[in-house]
Amino acid sequence: MTFWVLLAVNSITFGGLLFLLSAGFSLIFGLMRIPNLTHGSLFMLGAYVGATLIVSVLNTSIDFWLAAILSALIVAIFGALIERLLLRRLPGEPLAQVLVTLGISFMVADFCLMVWGGDPISVATPSSLVGFVRYGVAVFPLYRLAIIGIAAVVALALWLLLERTRLGAMIRAGVDDPDMARVVGIRVSQIFTIVFGLGAALAGFAGIIGGPILSVYPGLDQDMLPLALVVVILGGTGSLLGSFVGSLIVGFLYNFGQALLPELAYFILFLPMLLVLVLRPQGLFGRQLP
């Protein structure tokens, strides 16, 4: 019983972290039509920058939450620059754009290795969230429960942004039909930069939020990118609801797959992705791309 409760709750918390990672990936994929293979690197970069800020900047350590927001901002600027300076120069060439993002991901990985070295960095859990909650005999870390709350807040904020603001309406228009959006006077290329920056910010934020659980180490980028890819293909590109539901599904598949059939863990994780690609290529909640 304890075992099942523990796994179920953990599936939701892991899903929460995946949502933070993949929401931005999904938006970028939906709008720009390219899988941004730098996304894992942005996650790792956010984690490294955040971990550095927490430890020390000019010998004054920064609070965990402030560090999370600052590193999200820094990664956002980096993301916006990638879009503005590199991807913008390759309009209408999705293959070249994907290759550029792949190239950047290798460069970021080497950059991080050069700056932070090969030793893994442990990120301390924020002091207010140390400890665990007891439910019967099941024990659950407080910080992981907090991640569910953080993911919910971010999901709500993103929903409001996309559904209730003018910018959101423009992004949705760009996702649905970029040519028509241009015709009615939306500067789609500017929206590209904003969405890329926003997606990068979310990835960087997820990186530092995941830090106390995952720690930061070379290779973190390659560990996380496939998970984001599965989430988005399952849920459907450009759909917020899709990445939310997709994250939860992957959270459950990951946890129960590894616990019950560890030999087939990756099979179980990727099989639904294959089925969706074959039977419903637009994903569970995605719209057919024009």
Added chain:
Amino acid sequence: MSHKITRRKVLAGTAAGAALATFKFPAPAVAQKAPFKLGLLTVKTGPLAEGGIQMEQGVITFLKEKNYMMGGRKVDFVSADTGGNPAGAKTKVQELVERDKVDVVLGPLASFELYAISDYIIQHKMPTLSLAAAQDLTQRKPNPYLLRASATSSQAMQPMGHYAATEMKLKRVVTVVEDFAFGYEQMGGFQAAFEKDGGCVTKKLWPPIVTPDYTPYLAQISDCDGVCQGFAGSNPLRFMKQYHSFGLKFPVCTGETGGDDALLKSFGDDAIGLVSACPYTLDLENDANKRFVNGMMKNYNTVPGFYAAGLYVNCQVVDAGLKALGGDASNKEKFLATMKGLSIKDTPRGPIKFDHLGNVVGNIFIRKLGKEGAKYGLKLWNKTVKTYENVSQFWVWPEKEYLAEPVYTRSYPPLKKC
């Protein structure tokens, strides 16, 4: 005015340059006086880079200490980055042997890299001092050109099994390690030794190498009084942290990678109490280790772990072998036999010698992680609680008996009912 570069000018320039180059660097007349070429296969990029960078630091620390001289000859050091994969190892070993014409190869890091280049080493009769733990290359399928001064995968885990049963008084242990050969061999050794001394392994968990979240495995740790983990790279850090955050309290023991001294600066308080078995310990107070650790601190401002120590010891072996031959390594068979016959007292891990298969016989240290005795600006420290001396790859079993058993796998030794 135009400065056209014609093909003729280019040719003339190249020829002049080539002539100058030959003039400036005349070919050595006597091979004896040529520098000794030391090649290293390591990993400086990708997920295995942490250990790989340490390997190079270990070599350079040795060379700096000796002023780049080995056995009276100047040393030319060539380092190659394999990227941590078998194909890369194959390419780079070819470069080292055929292009750079090295006299000896140090490395590689990972078992699958060593398996990939094993045939090539035999073909080219290249003396190779590896760190990779792939057991069978000094056991059932021995490679005669291989020397291993570090340890086989289970060489430290076997004493750990003995210690867990007799001193930690554990009875029922759950093992958890990555799902690959190094993991099988570590836990096979642990289980065999632990069960020989009355313990019982109740469950074996095999997470994939890439496992961001260990919770699905942590949830299965129950009905036991101890845990043995054998993680490598950055995984031990994450495992210990998550283990602690779920309030698990069973004592944890591990091998050389799971409690590596190089991780001390990254571990948090959640790792306190971790008992590890390792062929090297930062804690050892002898002259060689003092020289080595001070060198590492001076050169890199970091403490060494067993990757750096392993390569430093490898260099000592090469140096001593070369000295014994008066600096002449041209006869590779003789050079290899000389190194294999060495017995070196003053290494950072204490005295070592080799068995007839080319694997080391030496100390295995049991350490307990805590705050006591921490030096070099570290907050945590692996304190040696017991030293097993002259440990061979066969532990207490006779060689014949050991080699008659199959190699350790996921399912061997099998789980017993207990």
